[in-house]
Amino acid sequence: MTEDAPAAGAARPGGRTARTRAAVLDAVLGELEDAGYAGLTLDRVAERSRVHLATLYRRWRSVEGLVVDVLGEIATREVPIPDTGSLRDDLRALASEIAGLYARPRYRALVEGMVAAAVRSPEAAAALTEVFAERNRLAARIVERAAERGEVPPGTDAAAVVAAVGAPFYYRLLIMRGPVDDALAETAAAAAYAAALGGAFSPPGTQDP
Amino acid sequence: MTEDAPAAGAARPGGRTARTRAAVLDAVLGELEDAGYAGLTLDRVAERSRVHLATLYRRWRSVEGLVVDVLGEIATREVPIPDTGSLRDDLRALASEIAGLYARPRYRALVEGMVAAAVRSPEAAAALTEVFAERNRLAARIVERAAERGEVPPGTDAAAVVAAVGAPFYYRLLIMRGPVDDALAETAAAAAYAAALGGAFSPPGTQDP
Numbered sequence: 094m095t096e097d098a099p100a101a102g103a104a105r106p107g108g109r110t111a112r113t114r115a116a117v118l119d120a121v122l123g124e125l126e127d128a129g130y131a132g133l134t135l136d137r138v139a140e141r142s143r144v145h146l147a148t149l150y151r152r153w154r155s156v157e158g159l160v161v162d163v164l165g166e167i168a169t170r171e172v173p174i175p176d177t178g179s180l181r182d183d184l185r186a187l188a189s190e191i192a193g194l195y196a197r198p199r200y201r202a203l204v205e206g207m208v209a210a211a212v213r214s215p216e217a218a219a220a221l222t223e224v225f226a227e228r229n230r231l232a233a234r235i236v237e238r239a240a241e242r243g244e245v246p247p248g249t250d251a252a253a254v255v256a257a258v259g260a261p262f263y264y265r266l267l268i269m270r271g272p273v274d275d276a277l278a279e280t281a282a283a284a285a286y287a288a289a290l291g292g293a294f295s296p297p298g299t300q301d302p
Numbered sequence: 303m304t305e306d307a308p309a310a311g312a313a314r315p316g317g318r319t320a321r322t323r324a325a326v327l328d329a330v331l332g333e334l335e336d337a338g339y340a341g342l343t344l345d346r347v348a349e350r351s352r353v354h355l356a357t358l359y360r361r362w363r364s365v366e367g368l369v370v371d372v373l374g375e376i377a378t379r380e381v382p383i384p385d386t387g388s389l390r391d392d393l394r395a396l397a398s399e400i401a402g403l404y405a406r407p408r409y410r411a412l413v414e415g416m417v418a419a420a421v422r423s424p425e426a427a428a429a430l431t432e433v434f435a436e437r438n439r440l441a442a443r444i445v446e447r448a449a450e451r452g453e454v455p456p457g458t459d460a461a462a463v464v465a466a467v468g469a470p471f472y473y474r475l476l477i478m479r480g481p482v483d484d485a486l487a488e489t490a491a492a493a494a495y496a497a498a499l500g501g502a503f504s505p506p507g508t509q510d511p
């Protein structure tokens with residue numbers, strides 16, 4: 094146990110508060126890796142992070158508060174958006190990034206935990222949706238660039254194409270509860286690409302024959 | 303409160319046990335409609351179904367046990383699998399059925415609850431996966447018939463096509479937490495159809511040009 098929470102307003106970037114938060118969020122990911130969301134408790138995070146249990150209660154209040162903060166932290170990191178010059182390859186690279194993320198048990202447990210928390214907590218639901226909306230907004234640039242190159246039918250809904258790449262992963266993770274692998278990534282990217290070219294995400298009558 | 307659980311082996315189809323179960327499962331769906339999974343408790347189900355709380359504890363043990371049983375019951379009902387003679391229309395009809403189901407708050411809450419329960423309980427996870435695998439197996443007939451008619455490339459993975467129709471709904475429900483509507487159904491069906499014809503679900507080199 095290293096320190097206690099500072100008073101409101103005492104947070105300094107890179108200071109003790111930031112170090113405490115980094116230690117706690119690392120500990121959360123470590124616990125998710127080892128025991129999954131079902132095994133995540135404030136007690137175990139306190140032990141692993143060496144931060145006082147009282148501090149965890151005061152700053153994060155619950156396991157849900159912790160996973161919301163971890164997800165937000167991960168989302169603020171620079172996420173490389175592919176830009177290969179071809180929609181097909183960009184979607185393939187995007188799908189491969191998603192597959193790489195969820196091949197790691199800690200991130201699989203994190204998204205499972207967030208989805209479960211969102212069912213019970215409006216705050217967790219809002220955090221989950223906000224993080225995905227922001228990431229999808231960034232990834233939509235892939236499709237916007239393809240539209241500028243004339244690769245997709247006019248009026249193609251960029252957000253829908255990006256959602257189509259992601260959806261099969263969450264179906265696999267949350268519903269079928271199977272492995273996320275390269276084959277899934279390949280199929281997800283190829284399906285979204287073919288559907289975009291076929292006009293499934295654009296107004297009727299705009300697709301190329 | 304109408305009755306107690308019978309001893310093991312005393313269950314008779316259509317008898318008291320079946321009536322108790324039907325009353326309880328109806329009450330679970332009613333509570334899901336009114337209060338969502340977050341508001342579901344054995345106490346409230348007991349009150350609504352007029353079945354003893356002790357009976358609920360003995361037969362279902364927990365809220366998770368109840369939602370697993372409800373999902374299994376719904377899955378055993380006859381699910382019409384579209385057979386219009388055209389893959390495009392069959393997928394559209396399938397997507398429309400899914401949209402109709404999740405437009406009802408009770409079924410939306412049921413799947414949310416099952417997914418949340420699956421994160422914490424291996425039994426719930428197994429039940430969830432089993433129900434979806436069985437429904438997808440039935441729906442795969444749509445694609446198998448299309449293959450017999452030569453509508454899709456040789457070797458098309460029927461289960462993958464069916465999963466592609468469903469995945470956008472669960473992404474919308476669980477991740478983006480937005481409304482399930484006809485526009486989503488139309489896009490999901492059109493995307494799966496275009497992707498199937500484009501060879502996204504078949505071995506490389508088999509798609510038609």
